[in-house]
Amino acid sequence: MNSTQAKTILLAWRPGHGDVRDPEVAAALDLARHDPALKSWLDRHSDLQRAVARSFQEIPVPGDLRGRILAGPRIIAPIPWWRKPGWLSAAAVVALLLGLAAWWTRPPAEDSLAVFRSRMVGTVLRQYTMELTTNDLVQIRSYLNRRQAPADFVLPEKLQRLPLLGADVLSWRGERVSMVCLDSVGQGTLFLFVVSSASVDGTMPGGTQFTQVNKLTTASWNEGGRTYVLAGSGGRESLQTYFSP
Amino acid sequence: MRRGDLDFERLVEEHHAPLYRFALSLTRDESEASDLVQETFYIWAAKGHQLTNPARVKTWLFTTLHREFLGKRRRLARFPHHELTEVETELPDVPPAPPERLDWTVLADCLAKVDPVFQAPVALFYLEDYSYDEIATILEVPLGTVKSRISRGVGQLQEMFAREARSAEQSRPGTL
8 A cells, every 4th residue: 555545545534433443544544654744644634624524513503493394294203113012013914914925926917028118217217326427338347247237238239339328237126237328419318228038027029119108218129138128218210210220 | 292293303303403414515505405304304204114123213314315315406407417537536735724613604615516426425424423334324325435435525625625725825915
């Protein structure tokens, strides 16, 4: 570890806090004990950390906030389960067992691809994050691989030409779903979802299936044991251009 | 008054101030911060009973507030633009000297210029006595990501302080 690396680690260190149990922090502090320049930097840094922490902790809180919370919409505060009488807990267990039985004996989903598409589109319309923001495909594959999500996806040639924005990992029936975001250059963000075909029960006709789901148009296809869903706000014609020869 | 009402009052009494400080660190708007705290407690009133471990109430409240904040931000910009290149932090060789009293308004101005993705971890890092693990749980990101975001966020914050200090120095009469 050199002085620059130590400084980077010590930026995330709070004087007098248990962070010192972190092995990296401990090593950086040890280096500071033997490096006068680093020691001087650390002293100044520690003073600044204390001042910043004090300022955060002294943020004034509106005096009427507590009252406003309690006077807000009529709150029906439920009793936590650990305080409920035993017979209520027993009833909850019975209800849970009945629910599980219904789940186990449920009829198979008619078209789980449609459900998958709907769920994925709903996720990006409602809220989504990109844990990784990069335009580097190698980084994206490496990230997805680390998160045990499909990383070996194959993009149609025209999609390969679009700039990448980043990626995240979602979940579908216990399976990891890769979400890769692309910049359609003028037509908003495109979202590509890749999941193992084994987790999507429905059958898909050969070729690419175009479907409108909520506000987004989707293109779905199967290839190499993977199910792909591409979603975007540019409309069907715009999406079709990526699949035309 | 029912037992549930008393529990709720106690919960509000105990946690509304730290939650407000976290909310204000994220929004830097007193009205928005107050709204976020109120919504967080209303969500607790509706769903808090689903929490199985009473020791995790505080973490649950912070996580919920952060989720609500992110949800609001996303609703404002449904398809947000993300920077492709990460902001590099240039650490000052010598950290700026801390002022005798660092006013929150100055700190808020500097925090606003820090990359948004670093702001929540930095705020939790300074506000509460949370470990890296706890911050990772609240923000629902991996431990390594949290440590890196704190480090880079604090680095950016120091850079802002250094700029402020330089600018104050230059505007002082008699200096070139």
